[in-house]
Amino acid sequence: MRQEVRSFINMKYKDIKFSLKQSKRKTTSIFIERDGCVTVLAPETYSLTKIEGILEEKRSWIYRNLAEWEDLNRTKIEREFVSGEGFPYLGCNYRLKLVDEQQESLLLKSGCFLMRRDKSQYGADLFKDFYKKKGVERLRNRVVYFAPKLGVKYGAIRVLELQHRWASCTPVGDLNFHWKCMMAPLAVIDYIVVHELAHLRHPNHSPAFWNEVDKVLPNYSKHVSWLRHNGAGMDL
Ligand SMILES: [Zn+2]
Incomplete structure (x- = not known):
């Protein structure tokens, strides 16, 4: 049987932005999602005031965890398969160059990753294979x-x-x-x-x-x- 859930996004308590999901659970739990958002799971019977009280109590825990999350993700980059983008290999960064004439789909040559332009839509797979x-x-x-x-x-x-x-x-x-x-x-x-x-x-x-x-x-x-x-x- 599916649990009934009420969810609210873009909530704010003081300077903590969070989303709230209320269901037939008995306890409250707070966690930092993979994207850095704070999510609060709470019993459906809890009022917003009660939930805000819990956030206030957990305030320093939330700050510490958000800071840790930022620390871990500061270096996260979304790479695109376009000329000029950098890709690491054995600790060095190599620029990608899209080329029109080349036998192989992707190769590392003279300090550059060379990728066939018509294959760049499969860029992620080509790099993984490499x-x-x-x-x-x-x-x-x-x-x-x-x-x-x-x-x-x-x-x-x-x-x-x-x-x-x-x-x-x-x-x-x-x-x-x-x-x-x-x-x-x-x-x-x-x-x-x-x-x-x-x-x-x-x-x-x-x-x-x-x-x-x-x-x-x-x-x-x-x-x-x-x-x-x-x-x-x-x-x-
Ligand atoms: Zn181990």
């Missing part, structure tokens, strides 16, 4: 290099689109990497590889896990913070 193809090669090389240092055995290596993560592994040692990894600098890619290989020993983020990472990459925290600050900008 990162995946380059990724399989490079990530395999790095896995081969680091696995003996951690003393682990691995299975298949795949480069694909993952949900909200850079890499994942399975209990049998298969390794999956997001194609976005190829946008990051080489040292950061190495960290992502080592992090995932260390999970084959410790399937958690325990001190023992970080100790394993630290043995192979003593300066790994630099790469963790690089990903935290630049991760959002690594997208198409």
Whole structure:
């Protein structure tokens, strides 16, 4: 059975802009959506005054979370497949140039991404294919290099689109990497590889896990913070 919902958008309490959804729930919850909007879910019996009282109580939590959200998304860019747009590869930014005569749909040549103009409507797919193809090669090389240092055995290596993560592994040692990894600098890619290989020993983020990472990459925290600050900008 569907719950009956009343929703109100563009609400404002002091300087907090929010949207409100009221339903047959028993408690109130407040969260920051992926687009940075504040959403309040409240029981249908609550009056607006009561809801405003809750917002007042949660005020500092909301501010802290909004600031964190802005921090994470400051670097987020919407890329267009037009001449002059920049695309990262191995930590460097390369300009895109649309060209009319070229055999391949997309290639990286003399410091530029060259894309066939008649294929630019499929720009996102072309770039994903490019990162995946380059990724399989490079990530395999790095896995081969680091696995003996951690003393682990691995299975298949795949480069694909993952949900909200850079890499994942399975209990049998298969390794999956997001194609976005190829946008990051080489040292950061190495960290992502080592992090995932260390999970084959410790399937958690325990001190023992970080100790394993630290043995192979003593300066790994630099790469963790690089990903935290630049991760959002690594997208198409
Ligand atoms: Zn992890």
